[in-house]
Amino acid sequence: DTAVSQTPKYLVTQMGNDKSIKCEQNLGHDTMYWYKQDSKKFLKIMFSYNNKELIINETVPNRFSPKSPDKAHLNLHINSLELGDSAVYFCASSRGHIEAFFGQGTRLTVV
Amino acid sequence: AQKVTQAQTEISVVEKEDVTLDCVYETRDTTYYLFWYKQPPSGELVFLIRRNSFDEQNEISGRYSWNFQKSTSSFNFTITASQVVDSAVYFCALSEASGGTSYGKLTFGQGTILTVHP
Numbered sequence: 085d086t087a088v089s090q091t092p093k094y095l096v097t098q099m100g101n102d103k104s105i106k107c108e109q110n111l112g113h114d115t116m117y118w119y120k121q122d123s124k125k126f127l128k129i130m131f132s133y134n135n136k137e138l139i140i141n142e143t144v145p146n147r148f149s150p151k152s153p154d155k156a157h158l159n160l161h162i163n164s165l166e167l168g169d170s171a172v173y174f175c176a177s178s179r180g181h182i183e184a185f186f187g188q189g190t191r192l193t194v195v
Numbered sequence: 196a197q198k199v200t201q202a203q204t205e206i207s208v209v210e211k212e213d214v215t216l217d218c219v220y221e222t223r224d225t226t227y228y229l230f231w232y233k234q235p236p237s238g239e240l241v242f243l244i245r246r247n248s249f250d251e252q253n254e255i256s257g258r259y260s261w262n263f264q265k266s267t268s269s270f271n272f273t274i275t276a277s278q279v280v281d282s283a284v285y286f287c288a289l290s291e292a293s294g295g296t297s298y299g300k301l302t303f304g305q306g307t308i309l310t311v312h313p
Contacts, residue, residue, distance in 0.1 A: 091258070105293060115298065115299045117300075117301075118297070119301075124305075125234075125284055125305070125306045125308075126301040126303070126306070127286065127301075127306075128279070128303070129300050129301065129302075132299055132300060134298060134299070135274065139298050139299075140298070140300055170239070174240060176240075176275065178299050180298075180299065182245070183230060183245045184230075184243045184301060185242065186232075186239065186240035186242075187239075188239045189238050189239065189240075191238075
């Protein structure tokens, strides 16, 4: 059983399109996150939700909108995609400061 | 503000060599957590270890060991008798316990690319 699963694994799309990435965790964790890994491998947090409440929003353009329908799901919707949005997006979950478990990543390529 | 520095961008070793990956952190919190993650070529992020700021005991897990020194704000990772399968990007990360708007947030270092040659 996959602990944190995100779909799709690969996403290729044209500039200006809107796309979503879905994430689900079956660990019973109370906090979920989105991280972005750029082309230089640098990982930076974008958002976090604790019990469906937005806790962290790290100066991300408002074209990015997270949505948490319940504690086990955190989706990421991106409007009007730009070339600079190309990256690997990781979903993660944790119980407090216990280690975060990451999904396998979604490689987004905007052309 | 919290910060993590991994000064070694890339390390290349030959199999069976020992290798140490350096990690230096900055935080104003007295309670915090330190982590190491491994990212193999397949791309997933694999948790390796968590250490809290109260526990400076070194830890050993098989060929892996970690040296936490609060006096130098370092949390270094050593792989003994490296193997080709150890080739990956290794990330050190910090999480402050102060909560609030940073609850659970991991601040990552830049990562160290380790290549182990046969």
